[in-house]
Amino acid sequence: MTATLSDGTTVVHGPKRPGTPALEARHLTKHFPVHQFGPGRTRQVVHAVEDISLALPEATVTAVVGESGSGKSTLARLLTQLITPTSGELLLDGVPVGRSAKARREYTRLVHLVLQDPFSSLNAVHSVRYHLERPLKLHKRASRDDLDTKARQLLERVSLSPSERFIDQYPHELSGGQRQRVAIARGLAVEPRVLLADEPVSMLDVSIRLGVLNLLDELRERERLAILYVTHDIASARYLADTALVMYAGQVVESGPATQITDAPAHPYTQLLLSAAPDPARTDPPVLRGRGAPPSLVNPPSGCRFHPRCPFAMAVCKEAAPPPLPVATDQVAACWLHSPEHAPKTNPPAAGNAAKDF
Amino acid sequence: MSAPTAVPAPRAETADIVLEVRDLCIDYGVGSSAVRAVTDANLTLRRGEVLGLAGESGSGKSTLAYGLTRLLRAPGVISGGEVLFHNRPQNSAFGAAPGEVVPAATEIVDLLGADMAKLREIRWSQLAVVFQSAMHALNPVARIDAQLTDVLKAHRAQMTAEQRRERAVELLRMVGISADRLRSYPHELSGGMRQRVMIAMALALEPQVVIMDEPTTALDVVTQREILEELMQLRERLGFAIIFITHDLSLLIELADSIAIMYAGRIVERAGADELFHAPRHPYSLGLLNSFPALHGEKVRMEGIPGSPPSLTALPGGCAFHPRCPYAMDRCRTDIPQLVPPAADPGRAAGQPRVAACWLQDGFQEPPAPLRRSAVGNNGDSNGARGADETHGSEL
Ligand SMILES: Nc1ncnc2c1ncn2[C@@H]1O[C@H](COP(=O)(O)OP(=O)(O)O)[C@@H](O)[C@H]1O
Ligand SMILES: Nc1ncnc2c1ncn2[C@@H]1O[C@H](COP(=O)(O)OP(=O)(O)O)[C@@H](O)[C@H]1O
Ligand code: SF4
Ligand code: SF4
Ligand SMILES: [Mg+2]
Ligand SMILES: [Mg+2]
Numbered sequence: 001m002t003a004t005l006s007d008g009t010t011v012v013h014g015p016k017r018p019g020t021p022a023l024e025a026r027h028l029t030k031h032f033p034v035h036q037f038g039p040g041r042t043r044q045v046v047h048a049v050e051d052i053s054l055a056l057p058e059a060t061v062t063a064v065v066g067e068s069g070s071g072k073s074t075l076a077r078l079l080t081q082l083i084t085p086t087s088g089e090l091l092l093d094g095v096p097v098g099r100s101a102k103a104r105r106e107y108t109r110l111v112h113l114v115l116q117d118p119f120s121s122l123n124a125v126h127s128v129r130y131h132l133e134r135p136l137k138l139h140k141r142a143s144r145d146d147l148d149t150k151a152r153q154l155l156e157r158v159s160l161s162p163s164e165r166f167i168d169q170y171p172h173e174l175s176g177g178q179r180q181r182v183a184i185a186r187g188l189a190v191e192p193r194v195l196l197a198d199e200p201v202s203m204l205d206v207s208i209r210l211g212v213l214n215l216l217d218e219l220r221e222r223e224r225l226a227i228l229y230v231t232h233d234i235a236s237a238r239y240l241a242d243t244a245l246v247m248y249a250g251q252v253v254e255s256g257p258a259t260q261i262t263d264a265p266a267h268p269y270t271q272l273l274l275s276a277a278p279d280p281a282r283t284d285p286p287v288l289r290g291r292g293a294p295p296s297l298v299n300p301p302s303g304c305r306f307h308p309r310c311p312f313a314m315a316v317c318k319e320a321a322p323p324p325l326p327v328a329t330d331q332v333a334a335c336w337l338h339s340p341e342h343a344p345k346t347n348p349p350a351a352g353n354a355a356k357d358f
Numbered sequence: 359m360s361a362p363t364a365v366p367a368p369r370a371e372t373a374d375i376v377l378e379v380r381d382l383c384i385d386y387g388v389g390s391s392a393v394r395a396v397t398d399a400n401l402t403l404r405r406g407e408v409l410g411l412a413g414e415s416g417s418g419k420s421t422l423a424y425g426l427t428r429l430l431r432a433p434g435v436i437s438g439g440e441v442l443f444h445n446r447p448q449n450s451a452f453g454a455a456p457g458e459v460v461p462a463a464t465e466i467v468d469l470l471g472a473d474m475a476k477l478r479e480i481r482w483s484q485l486a487v488v489f490q491s492a493m494h495a496l497n498p499v500a501r502i503d504a505q506l507t508d509v510l511k512a513h514r515a516q517m518t519a520e521q522r523r524e525r526a527v528e529l530l531r532m533v534g535i536s537a538d539r540l541r542s543y544p545h546e547l548s549g550g551m552r553q554r555v556m557i558a559m560a561l562a563l564e565p566q567v568v569i570m571d572e573p574t575t576a577l578d579v580v581t582q583r584e585i586l587e588e589l590m591q592l593r594e595r596l597g598f599a600i601i602f603i604t605h606d607l608s609l610l611i612e613l614a615d616s617i618a619i620m621y622a623g624r625i626v627e628r629a630g631a632d633e634l635f636h637a638p639r640h641p642y643s644l645g646l647l648n649s650f651p652a653l654h655g656e657k658v659r660m661e662g663i664p665g666s667p668p669s670l671t672a673l674p675g676g677c678a679f680h681p682r683c684p685y686a687m688d689r690c691r692t693d694i695p696q697l698v699p700p701a702a703d704p705g706r707a708a709g710q711p712r713v714a715a716c717w718l719q720d721g722f723q724e725p726p727a728p729l730r731r732s733a734v735g736n737n738g739d740s741n742g743a744r745g746a747d748e749t750h751g752s753e754l
Binding site: 067068175176177178205206207208209210211214232234235236238239259262263272273274275276277278279280281282285286288290291292293 | 590657
């Protein structure tokens with residue numbers, strides 16, 4: 001799949017809003033070199049992220065969903081500039097991001113990454129106060145006299161109130177959810193435009209996950225942040241996000257309004273994910289829409305990367321990579337089933353008796 | 359007001375019971391430094407039943423599992439209670455092995471009092487365990503077929519090497535591992551494959567009970583679902599009962615026949631899976647249900663549960679949930695509620711009375727609406743206990 005259609009236009013994933021998005025990525029690609037020893041080996045790469053174009057408007061949440069290894073974290077890290085893309089470019093408020101040290105520093109301030117593990121993202125020997133005052137000082141966001149007030153305001157902004165209860169505590173004295181809030185508050189200290197949250201709740205206790213998701217929801221409105229929410233939990237993506245992107249083997253296979261992606265999934269991989277997701281409202285055991293595990297990204301399958309697992313695979317699927325095709329308002333799916341020339345004349349075969357023998 | 363006393367699970371209908379846990383208490387440490395990790399746990403498992411045990415991390419699920427199989431390691435000690443295993447070895451679904459002793463009737467074994475010889479006889483062959491991390495339970499330097507044939511060699515001495523090998527192949531095939539992976543070492547397999555090997559090992563001797571502690575938590579949803587499908591098919595075929603432990607209540611409701619919810623070391627509610635989903639009786643169960651966003655329907659703002667789970671060393675007095683409970687009353691801060699049938703609830707889960715440990719259900723006041731829904735006639739509400747709860751839900 002490529003993000004460029006036959007007519008030369010590019011499909012840009014993400015919430016559709018008027019105006020310039022806070023952060024835009026064009027044709028982002030990341031190939032990690034595979035280390036091999038001995039002479040005469042061809043240079044191999046891991047195709048971790050392949051030609052993704054994405055726009056994150058302010059005051060929106062975009063979810064990235066997929067199984068582990070699909071490239072979600074690599075995409076998030078590319079967006080932070082923690083890793084250098086193999087190709088592609090980033091635009092912050094419409095301006096291409098420069099490579100100078102100063103430009104990078106400014107970028108780091110404006111685009112903040114929140115990690116999965118709230119235990120390792122805070123320094124155990126420092127208090128909450130230190131974690132919050134340091135970025136305020138570094139980025140000159142507060143005068144000496146203001147530091148305490150500003151730090152307390154940050155705690156209130158992430159609902160750690162009353163702030164005096166938390167400000168002089170150490171990370172080990174906080175619960176996982178509280179630590180994650182401090183990690184977010186630290187990001188807010190420098191007034192970012194974009195918050196990238198990579199599985200921010202998956203290590204937290206079940207009952208406190210929603211509190212952190214609701215906080216992200218509030219920050220979207222109140223701070224007008226452009227938020228990227230990376231998760232393997234498609235139900236939480238539906239809950240929080242405006243738009244969801246489904247990734248498979250380094251590519252975006254479907255994107256669209258989050259409820260539409262879960263209520264009317266158009267790509268067979270999205271359908272597979274949903275058929276496997278826990279759902280207490282289900283009355284009958286689910287019928288899995290496909291089997292097996294994601295492929296190696298060193299030698300990804302030809303054509304559609306999902307074809308070895310796809311219950312609907314056709315001859316063309318092995319030959320050619322499907323472009324993102326419109327399936328509904330603002331919803332695209334990279335699947336030949338949605339192309340007029342390849343769509344089967346009858347309805348797609350049922351999951352169980354799919355033809356795979358081509 | 360006198361506190362209702364705990365009702366023991368009924369002794370009468372014992373025919374299909376396979377495991378009973380009564381008033382089990384487990385501590386870490388002894389003397390003044392001891393902390394109680396499991397308090398007065400009562401469970402009844404029937405033949406072929408899937409009993410789900412749900413709760414947040416630290417609520418004592420694993421401790422309970424280790425305790426009732428006597429696999430607890432120091433400083434863990436069992437400080438009270440009984441675990442009764444109703445031993446009734448079946449004829450092998452693979453064809454009875456020659457020389458296998460089949461007791462005439464069910465023998466009730468007190469697992470906590472049993473000597474090591476008796477435990478060895480029961481553990482694995484009749485009561486098997488699958489733990490979360492296969493990497494810790496598999497031998498890293500042995501090929502997987504050898505690990506299986508070794509189990510058979512140790513417990514089924516009468517089988518020939520050829521029979522053992524055939525059985526190993528069949529077991530691995532049953533859990534979806536093809537013959538070409540037999541010679542692999544554990545590290546050469548994916549996480550899902552290793553978990554499948556663990557399940558094959560647990561089922562190798564056709565136990566009557568399998569205890570699974572977060573067996574699929576580390577896996578992707580598709581792999582998780584494949585493994586669960588295989589597991590349920592095997593249960594149909596081999597008839598074992600399962601205690602399935604997970605923090606994922608939403609998965610458990612799909613999977614289990616009945617569910618026990620743990621909080622801070624105590625079982626706070628036990629009910630049929632559907633009853634629990636549509637008509638929870640304990641505020642913590644309701645809160646947990648409200649912590650899993652739904653895959654369908656209107657987007658509704660959900661709140662989860664305020665605060666965070668307590669530490670065992672600083673358990674709140676009275677009902678341990680009271681600092682987080684939106685319905686807490688004065689008495690909740692001082693008196694510990696017993697696990698009893700809700701006053702207004704004749705409902706029975708799989709032949710057992712449904713029970714909840716909450717003062718709201720003692721009959722002296724009407725429980726709040728979300729905690730007195732009827733489990734039946736509620737089918738139009740696909741979101742179960744959530745969504746319909748006006749006091750907790752608002753448009754997102
Ligand atoms: N630094 C790296 N070097 C080589 N391969 C990497 C590196 N980081 C990630 N990968 C590979 O890129 C792919 C995508 O990984 P990742 O982005 O972490 O996926 P996800 O977050 O969806 O689980 C995987 O195959 C992973 O092994
Ligand atoms: N070896 C140990 N020593 C002391 N405390 C322990 C030990 N193992 C577990 N605990 C405590 O017992 C409680 C229950 O733990 P556990 O049974 O692992 O819970 P769960 O499986 O529900 O996450 C926790 O508070 C934990 O800290
Ligand atoms: S039908 Fe073809 S293009 Fe569509 S997902 Fe399946 S294999 Fe890919
Ligand atoms: S006993 Fe009281 S505090 Fe405990 S769950 Fe019931 S109402 Fe809440
Ligand atoms: Mg990741
Ligand atoms: Mg555990």
